[in-house]
Amino acid sequence: xxxxxxxxxxxxxxxxxxxxxxxxxxxxxxxxxxxxIGWEVEFREAQTCCGQPAFNTGYWDDARPCAERFVRVFExxxxxxxxxxxxxxxxxxxxxxxxxxxxxxxxxxxxxxxxYELSEFLVKVAGVIxxxxxxxxxxxxxxxxxxxxxxxxxxxPLALLRAVQGLKLVEMARxxxxxxxxxxxxxxxxxxxxxxxxxxxxxxxxSGAEYVTAIDPxxxxxxxxxxxxxxxxxxxxxxxxxxxxxxxGA
Amino acid sequence: MSAPxxxxxxxxxxxxxxxxxxxxxxxxxxxxxxxxxxxLVHREIIRKNMESYDVGHMxxxxxxxxxxxxxxxxxxxxxxxxxxxxxxxxxxxENVTARGGHVFWAANxxxxxxxxxxxxxxxAVKTVVKSKSxxxxxxxxxxxxxxxxxxxxxxxxxEYIVQLRHEPPYHIVTPxxxxxxxxxxxLFRDKLGEPDLPEDPQKLVAAxxxxxxxxxxxxxxxxxxxxxLVADVGAVAxxxxxxxxxxxxxxxxxxxxxxxxxxxxxxxxxxATLWPVLATSGTGQPVTTYGTLVGGARRAGEVDGxxxxxxxxxxxxxxxxxxxxxxxxxxxxxxxxxxxxxxPVYRHIGGHTYGTTYPxxxxxxxxxxxxxxxxxxxxxxxxLCGACTTVCPVKIDLHxxxxxxxxxxMKAGHGKTGERLQFRLWRAxxxxxxxxxxGGWLTRKGLRAIYGLGLSGSPFDPLRAWNRKRSxxxxxxxxFREQWRKGLGNGR
Numbered sequence: 001x002x003x004x005x006x007x008x009x010x011x012x013x014x015x016x017x018x019x020x021x022x023x024x025x026x027x028x029x030x031x032x033x034x035x036x037i038g039w040e041v042e043f044r045e046a047q048t049c050c051g052q053p054a055f056n057t058g059y060w061d062d063a064r065p066c067a068e069r070f071v072r073v074f075e076x077x078x079x080x081x082x083x084x085x086x087x088x089x090x091x092x093x094x095x096x097x098x099x100x101x102x103x104x105x106x107x108x109x110x111x112x113x114x115x116y117e118l119s120e121f122l123v124k125v126a127g128v129i130x131x132x133x134x135x136x137x138x139x140x141x142x143x144x145x146x147x148x149x150x151x152x153x154x155x156x157p158l159a160l161l162r163a164v165q166g167l168k169l170v171e172m173a174r175x176x177x178x179x180x181x182x183x184x185x186x187x188x189x190x191x192x193x194x195x196x197x198x199x200x201x202x203x204x205x206x207s208g209a210e211y212v213t214a215i216d217p218x219x220x221x222x223x224x225x226x227x228x229x230x231x232x233x234x235x236x237x238x239x240x241x242x243x244x245x246x247x248x249g250a
Numbered sequence: 251m252s253a254p255x256x257x258x259x260x261x262x263x264x265x266x267x268x269x270x271x272x273x274x275x276x277x278x279x280x281x282x283x284x285x286x287x288x289x290l291v292h293r294e295i296i297r298k299n300m301e302s303y304d305v306g307h308m309x310x311x312x313x314x315x316x317x318x319x320x321x322x323x324x325x326x327x328x329x330x331x332x333x334x335x336x337x338x339x340x341x342x343x344e345n346v347t348a349r350g351g352h353v354f355w356a357a358n359x360x361x362x363x364x365x366x367x368x369x370x371x372x373x374a375v376k377t378v379v380k381s382k383s384x385x386x387x388x389x390x391x392x393x394x395x396x397x398x399x400x401x402x403x404x405x406x407x408x409e410y411i412v413q414l415r416h417e418p419p420y421h422i423v424t425p426x427x428x429x430x431x432x433x434x435x436x437l438f439r440d441k442l443g444e445p446d447l448p449e450d451p452q453k454l455v456a457a458x459x460x461x462x463x464x465x466x467x468x469x470x471x472x473x474x475x476x477x478x479l480v481a482d483v484g485a486v487a488x489x490x491x492x493x494x495x496x497x498x499x500x501x502x503x504x505x506x507x508x509x510x511x512x513x514x515x516x517x518x519x520x521x522a523t524l525w526p527v528l529a530t531s532g533t534g535q536p537v538t539t540y541g542t543l544v545g546g547a548r549r550a551g552e553v554d555g556x557x558x559x560x561x562x563x564x565x566x567x568x569x570x571x572x573x574x575x576x577x578x579x580x581x582x583x584x585x586x587x588x589x590x591x592x593x594p595v596y597r598h599i600g601g602h603t604y605g606t607t608y609p610x611x612x613x614x615x616x617x618x619x620x621x622x623x624x625x626x627x628x629x630x631x632x633x634l635c636g637a638c639t640t641v642c643p644v645k646i647d648l649h650x651x652x653x654x655x656x657x658x659x660m661k662a663g664h665g666k667t668g669e670r671l672q673f674r675l676w677r678a679x680x681x682x683x684x685x686x687x688x689g690g691w692l693t694r695k696g697l698r699a700i701y702g703l704g705l706s707g708s709p710f711d712p713l714r715a716w717n718r719k720r721s722x723x724x725x726x727x728x729x730f731r732e733q734w735r736k737g738l739g740n741g742r
Contacts, residue, residue, distance in 0.1 A: 022725060048679070048686045059670075150636065225721045
C-alpha cells in the first residue's frame with residue numbers, strides 16, 4: 001500500500017466511445033469500484049474516440065487526428081484508467097506506430113505508459129486484489145484477445161475474480177479463443193464473426209457458468225448478442241460490474 | 251491401371267464445393283464462408299481433427315527445454331537466409347550444378363510450368379508421380395503436365411484423396427483434414443474399383459498403396475517440393491511421413507524439385523534446429539518419419555537414384571516482398587500450418603473457402619502480395635486476434651502484418667467510396683465532442699425508435715449488419731457523459 005499512498009490517488013477515466021453510448025453501466029461500475037478503493041475519478045468530457053475503428057480498418061489518416069486530439073485531451077492526466085483491454089492497447093501499443101511521424105509521438109508514448117486497463121490498474125498500480133465485491137454466482141472468464149496477447153494481462157483479472165466474495169470461478173473450453181468480434185470485422189464479415197461467437201456462446205453454456213466475464217466490453221457485447229440470440233440463460237457481464245456488485249445479482 | 255482424375259477444382263457433386271463459382275474471389279469467399287461457417291458437420295470434423303492436433307502440438311512443444319528459445323533460433327536462421335537470399339541461392343545453385351544438377355530460375359508460374367512441361371515432353375514422360383508440394387499447387391503444375399499428355403499422380407495420401415475428389419488441398423500440411431473415414435471409404439470404393447472396401451483406415455491406406463506403388467514403378471518423372479534448400483551443401487531437404495517422398499525422388503529417371511526461393515537456409519547444421527521445430531509445429535512429432543536430403547542425380551558407381559536432377563526456384567512475387575521493409579519477414583514462413591490450426595477463422599470457414607494456395611493467417615497476409623488486389627479482402631476477413639502470431643515457429647508478426655496490409659490498401663485508395671465517406675464523417679464527429687455527443691444522442695433516439703417498431707435486423711435498421719446475426723444491440727437511454735453531468739460526476 002505504501003506505493004499507492006505515494007501516488008496522487010486520482011485517475012482520469014477513459015470511457016470508450018461505444019461504452020459511453022451503448023454500455024454506460026460499464027463505466028458507471030468502473031467509477032464505483034475506483035471510488036470504493038479510495039481513488040478520486042475525473043472524466044474529461046472533451047474525450048471522444050481513440051481512433052481504433054479507423055485504425056483497424058486501415059484508415060490511418062482518419063485515425064491519426066483523433067489520436068493526436070486524444071493525447072491533447074488527456075494532457076496532464078497522471079493516471080488514465082480504461083475498462084477495455086482493446087482501447088488501452090490502442091493507446092499503449094498502436095499510438096506509437098500510428099503517430100510515428102507526428103510531432104506528438106513522444107507525448108503519445110508517455111501517455112501510453114500512464115494508461116492502464118482497469119484490472120491492470122487495480123492490481124499493479126492501486127495494489128488491490130479484494131475490492132470488497134460480493135457476487136454469489138458461477139462465473140467463467142473469457143481471455144479477450146487484446147488484453148491477453150497485446151497487453152499480456154491474464155492473472156490480474158483472475159486474481160480480482162478469485163477475491164470476490166461468493167463467486168465461483170469455472171473454466172470454459174478454449175477460453176483464449178477469440179469470440180469473433182474483431183471491430184469492423186463483426187459487420188464486414190458478420191457470417192464468420194457470428195459463427196465464432198456461436199462457438200464461444202456454446203463453450204460458455206457448456207462450462208455451466210451463469211455469467212461470462214472479460215475485460216473487454218466489445219467482446220462481451222458480442223458474446224451477449226450470441227447468447228441472447230440462442231436464448232441461452234447465461235449472461236455476459238463486464239469485470240467492472242462484478243467488482244462493483246455488493247449483493248445478490250448484477 | 252486407372253488414371254486418377256484430372257485436377258480441375260471444383261467438380262460437380264464434390265460436396266465441399268457444391269456451390270456456384272464466381273469470377274470475383276471476394277464474392278466467392280463471402281458465399282463460401284457463409285455456407286461453411288453454418289455447416290455443423292464440417293465444424294465438428296475440423297474441431298475433432300484440430301483438437302487432436304492441439305494435444306500433439308502441446309506435447310511436442312513440451313519436449314523442448316525452451317520452446318521460445320527454439321523459435322528465436324529458427325527466426326534467426328531464416329532472417330539470415332532471407333537477408334542474404336542472393337548469396338545463399340547462388341551458393342546453392344553452384345553446389346547443385348557442380349554435381350551435375352540443373353537449377354532453373356522461374357520468375358513466375360508460367361516459366362516454371364513451361365520448363366517442367368518441356369522437360370516432360372523432351373523425355374517422353376507419360377507418368378508423373380508427385381510428393382506433396384504447395385508450390386506446385388501455386389503454379390498449377392498438374393494441369394500443365396496433363397496438357398502435354400502426362401498422367402499425374404499425387405502420392406501423399408491426403409493429396410491423393412483430394413485429387414480423387416477434384417479438389418485442391420484443404421490444408422497445407424494435412425490436405426484431407428476436412429474428411430472423415432466414412433467419406434474417404436466411400437470415395438475409394440467409388441474411384442479405386444474396390445467396392446467392398448471397409449471403413450478401416452489400414453485397409454484404406456493399403457488400397458491407396460496398391461494403386462500408388464504401380465504408379466511409382468511406371469513413372470519416368472518424380473516431382474517433389476522442398477522444405478529447405480541447404481546452401482552450403484547444395485541439397486534439397488524434404489520432410490515426409492509416408493515414404494512417398496523417397497520413392498518420388500529416387501525411383502523415376504528424372505527428379506524435379508519445385509520450390510519457392512525463400513526456402514533456402516545457410517547451413518546443413520541449421521536443419522538440427524529447423525527440422526524438429528517444423529515437425530513439432532506441423533504435426534506435434536519430434537521429427538517427421540523421413541528426413542530426406544537430395545544432392546543430385548545418381549553418380550557413377552551408385553545403384554539407385556534418378557538420372558537427372560532439376561531444381562526449379564520459383565519467385566512468383568516473392569522478390570517484391572523482399573523489398574518490403576515491414577513484411578519481408580513473411581518470407582521466413584516454413585509452411586508448418588500452425589497458424590492455420592490455431593486460427594478461429596480457419597476453424598470456422600475451412601481451408602477451401604480462402605480460394606488460395608495458402609489459406610489461413612499466412613495466406614491472408616501473403617496472397618494479396620502474390621496475387622494482387624482481388625485478394626485484399628482476406629486481410630480483412632480476420633478478427634486480428636493474434637493467436638497465429640503466438641504459435642508461429644519463426645515468429646512472424648502475422649496479425650500486425652494484416653493490420654499493415656489494411657493500411658497499405660486504404661492508402662492506395664482501394665477502400666469502397668461509401669466506407670471512405672463514412673470514416674470521414676466519423677472523423678469529423680470524433681474531432682468535435684459536441685458533434686459527437688449530439689450525433690450519439692440522435693443515433694440512440696433513432697435506433698430506439700426503430701427497435702420500438704420491431705424493425706431490428708430489418709433493411710430499415712442501420713445496424714442490420716450486426717443485428718441480423720445477434721440479438722439487438724443494446725442502446726442506452728442515457729450516455730455515460732449524460733449521467734456524469736447529471737450527478738455521477740459529483741459523487742464520491
